[in-house]
Amino acid sequence: MKTYQTNEIKNIALLGSSRSGKTTLVEAMLFESGLLKRRGTVEENTTASDYFPVEHEYGYSVFTSLFGIEWNNKKLNVIDCPGADDFIGGVVTALNVTDTAIVLINGQYGVEVGTQNHFRYTEKLNKPVIFLVNQLDHEKCDYDQILEQLSDSYGSNVVPVQYPIETGPNFNSIIDVLVMKKYTWGPEGGKPTIEDIPESELEKAQGLNKALIEAAAENDEGLMEKYFEQDSLSEDEMREGIRKGLVARGIFPVFCVCAGKDMGVRRFMEFLTNVVPFVSEMPKVETVDGEAVEPCGKGSESLYFFKTSVEPHIGEVSYFKVMSGTVHEGDELFNVKKGSKERMAQLYVANGAERTKVDSFQAGDIGATVKLKDVRTGDTLNSKDCHYKFDFIKYPSPKYSRAISAVNTGDTEKMMEAISSMQEEDPTWVVIQSKELRQIVVYGQGEFHLRTLKWRLEHNDKIPVEFSETRIPYRETITKTAKANYRHKKQSGGAGQFGEVSLIIEPYKEGSEIPSMYKLDGQEIKISVRGVEEVKLDWGGKLVVVNSIVGGAIDARFIPAIQKGIMERMERGPLTRSYARDVRVIIYDGKMHPVDSNEVSFMLAGRHAFSEAFRNAGPKILEPIYKVEVFVPANYMGDVMSDLQGRRGIIMGMSSEKGYEKIEAMVPLKEMSSYSTALSSLTGGRASFIMKYANYELLPADIQEKLIKEFETKQSNE
Template identity: 70%
Template structure:
């Protein structure tokens, strides 16, 4: 393969909902470009894109697949992205390293929730979009209804380049209003027959052609003037206007294909090769210092590694984008994230399950290499005199979590190593060793996402694992003030242990004034503050610790030990063992012994005094509350709301967005444990949601009673063991 220059390279992401036919389209594109001699199929498990064992097992794309085609002396790097929302990480990664998106729409259903999510990502990243309506040969396809929905959602920017003469099993022809030609195929597909538009289609074709000319002219003042003068544009002028409109997202061209029969794919390829912008025509990216980095082949060499694949029989395959400069085999680079040196061996152009050796890759190009020593996903390798880093990919919050453990406890270390390795392939798999919950928790985008991880652990890594419900990170706090004192005294020959602590605790809120007096049972306690320490707790909230001891009752050197005792008790809350937060502690009196007092004595005395006071201070359990956004078709709105109400959700708003209903709610984390499964079941997989931590709120009284009872049972069982 020859070396392509930056102004000959285009990077394209294939996006779309699950089942829309992206992988089949990718096969047809590879076939049309001559990369493969025979098209594979998802059913026969022989496509170039879906080749990992887990993908063959489930019949789903799990990872984004990088491939390239050479078309009319241009190189098109194409990334086929998973369609399921559970594997959204692949789509987000791909969009960040490509320059335009082809969003495939299933002609049977029109824009789906997955379509909306993908479009939202392109909007956030300001990437050009081309819509592609597929499966026109389905008897459920109603093209006019699909177009009407798209116009309603995406507005007048959605402009048809093509339309089918008929849809359903008899689909075999379409009209192209850019070229003003009719394309038709034999029942088996293949090479098109290109003819003049028949008379009965001319009025419709001319109307759409005029809309396209006008949309193209709007993107350039010179073209607009010519359009006003002559009411038309040449083919090349239209292409130029569309290209500029793509870059600014002022036009979303709509194409038609039947990927399964390779109808319309060749024409799509022509458009991608001739019209969509090159790498150097797109807005420039910035490094972590905010410096603009141009894709300049003569600039310093810098490679950004965006994907790691664990290939059967090969090991790690590291995919990169050349951000600047060029790269050849054998070059020495420095990892700016890890400080290590790397020598690049062979470099390849991706071709799905295959790789093609290349001599050089220039700025803007996408390639891969193998057998790197110390490169992880997200790292940057630089040549001499360059210290850039890139960190422009942001992933969504997790939606589904499970605690995980191996059936054989001796395999725990192997499990952690395997999951950390797998996270290199998909950064939306998040592994957490929770000290608080004493569980290993794996977070993902949905039930299917984690089921895929489990399948791979058991089949690829030969580790038998079990998923179970993760514990909820509750918090404990107090609602009123309380006083307690405790004397720790121990005599066991020689020096003993003695420490006595008197303290008051109360709820803490930001901005509270320092205390002056307290009253308990008619007795007044005046505070004389000697010292104050505000501790920002690592689990959230604060502890304010005040020394108000007078007359030397407790030596100041024991105060750190008292604080340590309080913190220790807050780390294991008295009600359920959960972290405590937002408490003010005032140590106002105590006693010490000239010989037997030490740090340990005062730490133990403080721990017991704090625990006793906490239990008398109106203790309450707090639970994590999450903001929830659900995108759902209007038909399912009632059922979704009913389900949420059964989850103690508080509905805070409803809105309509791009043809779908958006439901806003606040929901306890405990009730979100299996929400992705429930929502998928209710809507047939046609809804999606995102969550974000909002706050900690008091649990209802009946639930608090249950939680305390469960904790007491756990402690009793643990003591018996």
Template identity: 70%
Template sequence: MKVYQSNEIKNIALLGNDGSGKTTLTESLLYEAGLIQRRGRVSLGTTVSDYFPVEQDYGYSVFSTVYHVEYNNKKLNIIDCPGSDDFVGAAITALNVTDTCVLLLNGQYGPEVGTQNHFRYTEKLKKPVIFLVNQLDSEKCDYSNVVERLREIYGNKCVPVQYPVNEGPDFNSIIDVLLMKKYSWKPEGGAPVIEDIPAEEMEKALEMHRVLVEAAAENDEELMDKFFDTETLTEDEMREGIRKGLVTRSIFPVFCVCAGKDMGVRRLMEFLGNVVPFVDEMPKVHNTRGEEIECNSDKPTSVYFFKTGIEPHIGEVAYFKVMSGSIKTGDELTNVDRGSKERIGQIYVCAGAQRIAVDELKAGDIGCAVKLKDVKTGNTLNGKDCENHFDFIKFPNSKYSRAIVAENTADTEKMMAALLKMRQEDPTWIVEQSKELRQIIVHGQGEFHLRTLKWRLENNEKINVKFEEARIPYRETITKAARADYRHKKQSGGAGQFGEVHLIVEPYAEGMPDPTVYRFNGQEFRMNIKSREEVDLPWGGKLQFLNSVVGGAIDARFMPAILKGIMECIERGPLTGSYARDVRVVVYDGKMHPVDSNELSFMLAARHAFADAFKEAGPKILEPIYDLEVYVPADYMGDVMSDLQGRRALIMGMDTENGYQKLQAKIPLKELSSYSIALSSLTGGRASFTTKFASYELVPADLQQVLIKAHEAESSNED
């Protein structure tokens, strides 16, 4: 295979809602490029994409598929991404390592929730977008309505380059207003018949051509001057104007195909090859030091590994993009993230499960390697005289969490190893071994996302697992001061155990002055602070520990043991077993025995005294509150708001964004547990949402009592 230079390479992400036909389009692109001899079918499980068993079993794309086509001495690297928002990680990864997005739409439905989500990501990453309307042979296809809706949402930047002469089951021809030609196909598709535009279509074609010419001219001053003078541009000038408009997101060309019949695919590939920007024409990427890295083969070698696939009989397949320089078979590179040396035994270009060995790849190109020693997703490998490090892919927060349990406890360690390995393939699976909740929590993007993980554990790893409701990381605190004392005394022959601790607890806030006097039940307690220790709690908040013991009632050597006992109680709060926070503890008195007192005695006495005082100090449970943004079609707004109000959500505001309503709210984490399922059910899968931790707030009093009783019942069962 030819070694392509940076000015001959184009990287393209293929995105679209479920059912838009990305996998079918991939088959036609590969067939037109001559990489496959027969187009596979999704229903038969014979496609280049969706070749993993879990994808064939579910009938959905789960992983992105990297492939390439060669056209007219140019190389197009294409990444076909899953359409479901549950697998958004693949789309975000692809957009970060490619330069142009082809956003596929189902001609029956037009822009859907997946379209909106993907477009928002392109907006954030400032990537060029080409809209591609597919399934023109559907009875319900209405191309004009699809274009009208695109313009309503994204404005007049959406400019058709083609339109179908006839839609529905009889579809077989389009008018291309860039080339001003009619393309027609026989029933088997493939090579088109190209002819002049018929008279009955000429007026419509000329008007659309004029709009396209004007849109192309707006992106270059010279072209605009020529357009004002002549009111026309040559084909090459139009291509140049569109190319510049793509780079600046000033134009979103709209194309149409029928991928299932291989109609319009060859023309699409011509446009991608002739007009889409090359890798060296796009804005430069920044390394972690903020330095611009030029996509130049003459620079030192730097390679970024953006994806790991695990395939039967092969193991890990590591996909990379050459950020600068070039990579050759046999190169020895340094892994910046892991501090190790890595010899690249063989490099390949990709076509789904097929790999084609090559000797060299230049800056901007995409390839893969197998059997690497110590390379993980997100690692940067550098050649000599290069110190780059890349970390530019940012994934969305999780939306759906469940505790995962191996049905056979002996499989727990094996399950954890498998989960961590699978996370290399999809970084949006977050695995948390929570000491606080005493559960292994798996966080994902939705119910289907986690169901896929379970399928793979049970079918690939032969580990049977079950999901349980994840516990909520509540916090406990107090609202007033309280006093307690406790004597721990145990005598069982020989040396005994004795320790007595008197302490006061009160709410603590940063910058509070030291206490001087407390009053309880008419009795006054004066404080003489001898030492203080402030502990920043790992889960948030603080513990301030003050020693106010006078007269040697407790030896100073026992203070660390008293603090340890309090910390143990703070880690398993007295109300629900959750972490406590923002508490001041003042130890002011106690007793000890010259023989029987030891650290254990004072630790146990402190633990009981703290628990008793905490329960008398107006204890409150805090719950995590999240900021929620819901993107929902206007006609579902009422149902979504009613549902949120039933989930104790506080509506913070509403706005309109790209044709959708954006609803902002604050909602308790407990109420988010199955929100993704409920929202999908309410809106027929047409809404999406994002979440972000906001704060801890007080739990309502009635719910607090329910939580305390549930903890007491659980504790008694454990006893």
């Protein structure tokens, strides 16, 4: 393959819900371009896209696949993305390194929740969108209804460029209102017969042609003036207007294909090469320092690595986008993050599992390499004179978690290494060794997402693992004021230990004043503030320690030791050993011994005094609350709302969002454990949700009592 110039390269992300036919469309495109001699099928596990064993096992795309397709002297870099919401990380990655999104629509179902999810990301990243209606030969396909759904969801910018004369099993022809021709295919698809539009379709075609001309003209003042003068535009002028409209997201063209029969694919590829924006026509990408980088082949070399894949018989394959300059085989580049030097020994154009060796890639192009020493997903490699650093891919927060453990404890380290390697392939897998929960927790986008990780550990790495419920990161706090005194005294020959601490604890609220007097148990205690230490806790909230020692009852050098003892108990609350937060401690009195007092004595005295006071200060458990947004078809609204309320959720609002209803609720994390599975079951997989930490709130008394009893039982068993 030749080295393509920046103005000959078009980068495209192929999106769509599961079963919309993305993998089959790629097969047809590869076949049309000559890269395949025979089209494979998903059913037979013979497609170019889904080549990993786990994809064959589940019959779904799990990873993105890159294809470099030559057509009409242009290069189309197409990234085929998984459709399932659990693998949204692949979609986010692809949209960040490509310039145009093709959103495939299943002709049987029309606009689905996956369509909505993917479109939201194109909106967020300001990417051009082309809608492509597939499976027009399905008996339940209703093109006019799909067009209506698209218009209802995405407005007047949705403009059909093609429409089928008939859908269902007899589908074999479309009318193209850009070139004003009829395309007809034989049973084998492929190259069409191109004819004039028949009289019976001419009026409809002319009306849609006029609407397309108007939409194209709206995106360019010069074209608008020409349209007003001539009441028409040439085919080339329409293409120019559509291209500008795509860049500005002022037009979302709609095309038709039947990928399974290779009908309409060739014509669609012509549109991609003729009309879709080039790399050079899209907004420039900025470095972490805010510098906009021109994708110029003559600039300094800079490569951004967006994906790492461990592939059978090859090992680690690194995928990159050339942000600037031209990279050649044998070039030595420098890793901005690590300062290490890397040699680009081999460069490849990727086509799924197949790779074609090339000499160079220009700015804007996407390629692959192997055998790099120390390059990870998200790294930037530059030539010596270049200092660019890129970090523009932001992944969604996890929605599902499970504690994971190796069946054989000796495999734990090996398991962690394997998961770490998998994170390079999919950064939305996150693993944490939680000191607080005393578990290894793996996070993902849903049950299927984590099930895939488990399958790979057990089948690829031969490490049997178990999932269990993730413990909830509860917090403990107090609701009233209490005091305590503790004397630590130990004498065992030689130097002894002595330290006595009297303290008051109370709930802390930001900005609250320290009282000058407390009245507790009939005793008035006057406070004279000598010093205040505010500790911002790693787990949220604060510990505020007030030194109110007068008359030298405790030497100032022992205050840090007392605070250390208090912190030890803040890390292991007395109710369930959860972290404590939002407590103010006033150390107001104590005693010391001229010989036997030391830091250890006061640390122990402070720890025990704090524990006793905490138990008497109305201790309560706090639970994490998450803001949950559910996107659901209107006919499932009632069931989804009832389910959320059954999970102790509080409905905060409802609204319509581009064809779907959005429910906003505040739900305890405890109740969200298997929500992705339940929501899918409730709605037949037609709903999705996002969740984000909101705050901590008091646990209801009955649930707190049950939780404490469970904890005490567990402690006694251990």
